[in-house]
Amino acid sequence: MDKNNSGGGCYIRGVCQYCGQALIVSMSETQAEADIKAAEECTCGGATRARRLKERIQNALDGIEKIFGQGSKDADYEPIGAAALDFLNAAVTLILEGNIESVSVTIPGVCRAKLLLTAKGNIKICRTEGRTRVIES
Ligand SMILES: [Zn+2]
Numbered sequence: 475m476d477k478n479n480s481g482g483g484c485y486i487r488g489v490c491q492y493c494g495q496a497l498i499v500s501m502s503e504t505q506a507e508a509d510i511k512a513a514e515e516c517t518c519g520g521a522t523r524a525r526r527l528k529e530r531i532q533n534a535l536d537g538i539e540k541i542f543g544q545g546s547k548d549a550d551y552e553p554i555g556a557a558a559l560d561f562l563n564a565a566v567t568l569i570l571e572g573n574i575e576s577v578s579v580t581i582p583g584v585c586r587a588k589l590l591l592t593a594k595g596n597i598k599i600c601r602t603e604g605r606t607r608v609i610e611s
Contacts, residue, residue, distance in 0.1 A: 488512025492520025527570060530597070530611075534566040537599045537609040542587060549607070554581045565589055569597060 488499045488508035497515055502508035513521050539545045542554045542562055553559075558581050565577040566589050576590035585603035592598050592610065601607045 490516035490518060490521055492516065492524065493518035531567050531570050533611045534570060534597045534599065535563055537597075537611055538562050538566055541599055541601045541607055541609055542585075546601075551601070551603075551607070552584055554584050554587075558587075562587055562589065566597060566599070 485502045485505050485508040488511050489496050490512045497512040499511035544553050546553050568574045578588045580586050585601050588600040590598050596610050599609045
């Protein structure tokens with residue numbers, strides 16, 4: 475753990491949580507922050523998988539926003555309420571992390587939402603209300 479006390483906290487050596495390798499990273503306020511940067515930069519299998527998962531979750535969250543959030547207005551759909559949107563965002567994260575396989579909910583007066591993992595391992599986001607919209611990524 476390298477610490478330079480002259481300028482407050484500045485940790486420049488982070489440890490990758492996946493392989494334990496120490497990496498020199500840009501200046502960080504805390505050791506934990508330096509460790510996160512190390513995991514973001516490390517090329518080991520665990521860190522690479524974690525980055526890929528993070529990307530997939532971000533893509534899925536973008537898809538939820540596009541189909542159910544404010545973005546749905548672009549296609550002439552009604553955005554769902556913030557609490558329901560939070561629920562769908564949490565559900566899609568749980569699916570990609572492998573905790574659940576699918577979820578199906580009814581948003582009263584608006585639509586039905588279905589999120590599921592396909593056989594290929596893609597996430598499928600469906601909105602149904604007489605007409606259906608599907609995004610698979
Ligand atoms: Zn690593």
